[in-house]
Amino acid sequence: xxxxxxxxxxxxxxxxxxxxxxxxxxxxxxxxxxxxxxxxxxxxxxxxxxxxxxxxxxxxxxxxxxxxxxxxxxxxxxxxxxxxxxxxxxxxxxxxxxxxxxxxxxxxxxxxxxxxxxxxxxxxxxxxxxxxxxxxxxxxxxxxxxxxxxxxxxxxxxxxxxxxxxxxxxxxxxxxxxxxxxxxxxxxxxxxxxxxxxxxxxxxxxxxxxxxxxxxxxxxxxxxxxxxxxxxxxxxxxxxxxxxxxxxxxxxxxxxxxxxxxxxxxxxxxxxxxxxxxxxxxxxxxxxxxxxxxxxxxxxxxxxxxxxxxxxxxxxx
Amino acid sequence: xxxxxxxxxxxxxxxxxxxxxxxxxxxxxxxxxxxxxxxxxxxxxxxxxxxxxxxxxxxxxxxxxxxxxxxxxxxxxxxxxxxxxxxxxxxxxxxxxxxxxxxxxxxxxxxxxxxxxxxxxxxxxxxxxxxxxxxxxxxxxxxxxxxxxxxxxxxxxxxxxxxxxxxxxxxxxxxxxxxxxxxxxxxxxxxxxxxxxxxxxxxxxxxxxxxxxxxxxxxxxxxxxxxxxxxxxxxxxxxxxxxxxxxxxxxxxxxxxxxxxxxxxxxxxxxxxxxxxxxxxxxxxxxxxxxxxxxxxxxxxxxxxxxxxxxxxxxxxxxxxxxxxxxxxxxxxxxxxxxxxxxxxxxxxxxxxxxxxxxxxxxxxxxxxxxxxxxxxxxxxxxxxxxxxxxxxxxxxxxxxxxxxxxxxxxxxxxxxxxxxxxxxxxxxxxxxxxxxxxxxxxxxxx
Numbered sequence: 001x002x003x004x005x006x007x008x009x010x011x012x013x014x015x016x017x018x019x020x021x022x023x024x025x026x027x028x029x030x031x032x033x034x035x036x037x038x039x040x041x042x043x044x045x046x047x048x049x050x051x052x053x054x055x056x057x058x059x060x061x062x063x064x065x066x067x068x069x070x071x072x073x074x075x076x077x078x079x080x081x082x083x084x085x086x087x088x089x090x091x092x093x094x095x096x097x098x099x100x101x102x103x104x105x106x107x108x109x110x111x112x113x114x115x116x117x118x119x120x121x122x123x124x125x126x127x128x129x130x131x132x133x134x135x136x137x138x139x140x141x142x143x144x145x146x147x148x149x150x151x152x153x154x155x156x157x158x159x160x161x162x163x164x165x166x167x168x169x170x171x172x173x174x175x176x177x178x179x180x181x182x183x184x185x186x187x188x189x190x191x192x193x194x195x196x197x198x199x200x201x202x203x204x205x206x207x208x209x210x211x212x213x214x215x216x217x218x219x220x221x222x223x224x225x226x227x228x229x230x231x232x233x234x235x236x237x238x239x240x241x242x243x244x245x246x247x248x249x250x251x252x253x254x255x256x257x258x259x260x261x262x263x264x265x266x267x268x269x270x271x272x273x274x275x276x277x278x279x280x281x282x283x284x285x286x287x288x289x290x291x292x293x294x295x296x297x298x299x300x301x302x303x304x305x306x307x308x309x310x311x312x313x314x315x316x317x
Numbered sequence: 318x319x320x321x322x323x324x325x326x327x328x329x330x331x332x333x334x335x336x337x338x339x340x341x342x343x344x345x346x347x348x349x350x351x352x353x354x355x356x357x358x359x360x361x362x363x364x365x366x367x368x369x370x371x372x373x374x375x376x377x378x379x380x381x382x383x384x385x386x387x388x389x390x391x392x393x394x395x396x397x398x399x400x401x402x403x404x405x406x407x408x409x410x411x412x413x414x415x416x417x418x419x420x421x422x423x424x425x426x427x428x429x430x431x432x433x434x435x436x437x438x439x440x441x442x443x444x445x446x447x448x449x450x451x452x453x454x455x456x457x458x459x460x461x462x463x464x465x466x467x468x469x470x471x472x473x474x475x476x477x478x479x480x481x482x483x484x485x486x487x488x489x490x491x492x493x494x495x496x497x498x499x500x501x502x503x504x505x506x507x508x509x510x511x512x513x514x515x516x517x518x519x520x521x522x523x524x525x526x527x528x529x530x531x532x533x534x535x536x537x538x539x540x541x542x543x544x545x546x547x548x549x550x551x552x553x554x555x556x557x558x559x560x561x562x563x564x565x566x567x568x569x570x571x572x573x574x575x576x577x578x579x580x581x582x583x584x585x586x587x588x589x590x591x592x593x594x595x596x597x598x599x600x601x602x603x604x605x606x607x608x609x610x611x612x613x614x615x616x617x618x619x620x621x622x623x624x625x626x627x628x629x630x631x632x633x634x635x636x637x638x639x640x641x642x643x644x645x646x647x648x649x650x651x652x653x654x655x656x657x658x659x660x661x662x663x664x665x666x667x668x669x670x671x672x673x674x675x676x677x678x679x680x681x682x683x684x685x686x687x688x689x690x691x692x693x694x695x696x697x698x699x700x701x702x703x704x705x706x707x708x709x710x711x712x713x714x715x716x717x718x719x720x721x722x723x724x725x726x727x728x729x730x731x732x733x734x735x736x737x738x739x740x741x742x743x744x745x746x747x748x749x750x751x752x753x754x755x756x757x758x759x760x761x762x763x764x
Contacts, residue, residue: 046507047675049715068714074507097711101680134704137687160673179502179673182485184683186673 002079007087019072035209036161037073040272044166045073049098054091057082099128104135107156115211117224148195150281158212164204172198202280206257217281218254229295238276244295252284319573322535322555335457338418346426346537351471359430365541367553372526373644384513386521394522395433399440400489404605405646408557409527411569413447417454423530428475435476442484451479486670490718491524504674505718548574552627562649565589578624579616595651603643605663606723608730610640656738660731661689667724678721681712695746702739
């Protein structure tokens with residue numbers, strides 16, 4: 001076990017832990033935001049640069065500070081390392097700049113975007129963004145492409161986190177999509193507009209931090225904060241069958257994986273509970289599911305507003 | 318006349334063929350290394366020579382070699398980085414085109430030192446004709462027993478391959494190069510782990526520039542002690558400089574490190590001054606990514622001392638009043654050249670070549686390009702100049718690979734030293750447009 005200090009809070013972690021995961025063990029404000037890192041998908045991280053932290057002391061052996069800001073999702077902790085996240089002005093400033101970079105070409109079409117309310121970029125813009133934009137140029141746009149009947153790709157909203165590429169690599173039999181072109185013209189696409197259709201491809205929607213990949217079966221049906229999330233399970237031969245169903249009255253609007261406070265799929269006994277496309281897109285009948293009870297959405301989001309537990313506590317007051 | 322180590326026999330007719338090259342002392346370093354030295358001794362010799370990597374960053378080659386992990390039962394690789402794409406740099410092409418056997422010899426000696434049994438030359442996609450020259454040289458070397466099994470009866474085997482890239486600047490970054498060599502998209506990898514621990518196909522790998530590997534040949538031939546006598550204390554040896562721009566005699570020159578910048582630009586042996594009797598306005602000493610120097614800082618440093626062609630003298634004063642030797646892409650501007658236009662041109666290059674993996678570089682480079690295009694075409698305002706300075710500060714150091722820094726430095730330096738010219742473009746938009754010599758129609762790439 002080694003000791004690391006993050007924002008003046010000391011914690012003991014196992015060797016080889018990343019700064020991000022050490023911060024998540026502490027929890028709360030200390031945790032740097034992550035747009036591309038996804039703990040259940042090995043190989044993700046390092047790309048969005050929102051999780052940059054300052055390292056005030058490298059280790060007990062070599063206490064020199066690191067000259068550059070480091071990405072917390074892929075930098076492993078050393079014994080005696082001192083990390084500054086929200087206590088560092090440099091971090092706040094540069095993270096703000098990264099958010100500005102992510103937003104300059106983002107269409108900011110939240111009012112018509114299905115992801116609004118559970119969007120990591122919205123949260124990040126709220127916490128680190130500026131009021132106005134200094135970007136006077138025309139925004140970059142892409143030609144829309146069709147990637148099949150289940151998933152809608154809206155490339156203009158994409159921040160190129162590559163999470164969906166890792167999902168396709170690690171969960172499906174064969175990856176048919178990836179990044180094409182380079183620079184700011186880089187585009188998530190299939191090779192010559194092939195449909196992305198695979199048993200687990202729907203999970204691309206859940207890992208997408210923005211509204212670039214959305215569920216066609218639930219598209220434009222309802223804002224997420226009007227829906228009641230319920231833990232539900234079903235007998236499924238392909239996946240764990242553990243999901244969250246989003247209800248409006250008795251009508252089921254959409255099915256997603258169960259996600260933790262960082263928007264990542266829940267892990268039970270070392271296995272991430274991904275769900276298959278059949279559960280996600282085809283089982284929209286209450287009879288097909290066993291409702292376990294209300295789902296607690298632990299992330300700080302508008303979704304929590306209409307929540308049972310919140311209303312209960314409000315009543316008690 | 319300065320001493321020549323690499324280009325000694327460059328003017329010998331037919332030096333690109335095996336027989337002529339061999340008759341002029343070719344492949345001696347391989348004989349010497351394989352017959353009289355252990356691999357470790359070769360590494361130590363290179364370390365002792367204090368050879369700095371000639372690709373741009375100037376990291377000591379011997380030290381890089383000493384970091385190579387040597388686990389049992391795992392192959393090691395040597396990869397030559399011949400993806401020379403930096404604007405203003407063309408020395409590697411010259412070396413490989415004119416002296417292909419020197420390249421092959423350098424690869425054999427270095428591979429032996431590192432214990433690599435398979436080595437690759439990753440060559441820029443635009444250099445297909447050079448690839449053919451190299452493949453011919455490699456075939457000759459195989460035929461004469463310098464490559465293949467049991468070279469010179471020493472029991473050492475080596476296979477050498479040339480692999481062409483697809484034409485991306487980013488694939489000159491060592492980890493992106495390895496990705497590309499493995500057949501993947503050329504995105505730089507996260508470091509650590511460094512290639513010396515986990516490189517090509519997950520095995521320990523050394524990636525070196527063409528000129529660095531070629532320089533290993535004279536180092537082994539004459540010995541590190543003799544090599545150290547050439548150049549200055551901190552910059553040993555000779556360096557190829559690819560001089561271009563408004564020079565009377567541009568070209569590739571081999572200089573002893575430590576000659577003065579003034580001599581190099583105006584000396585009869587070298588560039589013979591500025592073309593058409595014009596005055597010098599600015600200099601980029603090490604390829605497009607290093608900071609530009611204004612006229613008063615070219616031959617003298619900020620403290621008034623003479624400036625020399627060496628790693629330490631060119632970077633004297635840091636980025637505030639100095640630059641870098643970089644890859645040796647020596648670009649000279651005369652008084653008629655527009656710095657704003659040139660800066661935009663570079664920004665355009667970097668925006669086009671950014672791999673698109675990490676956000677600051679992907680979005681920032683094209684943003685800078687758009688702002689500079691506006692300034693250059695007379696549509697900018699004063700705010701834009703500060704905005705540019707702000708953007709490049711936020712790209713620098715926040716990216717996965719050094720391309721972000723390389724894109725930010727030239728813009729930062731241009732604003733630092735030539736701010737009045739940027740302001741003139743804002744206050745005199747019509748004249749600024751006229752100065753474009755009819756090139757205005759070149760659109761912003763991102764439009």
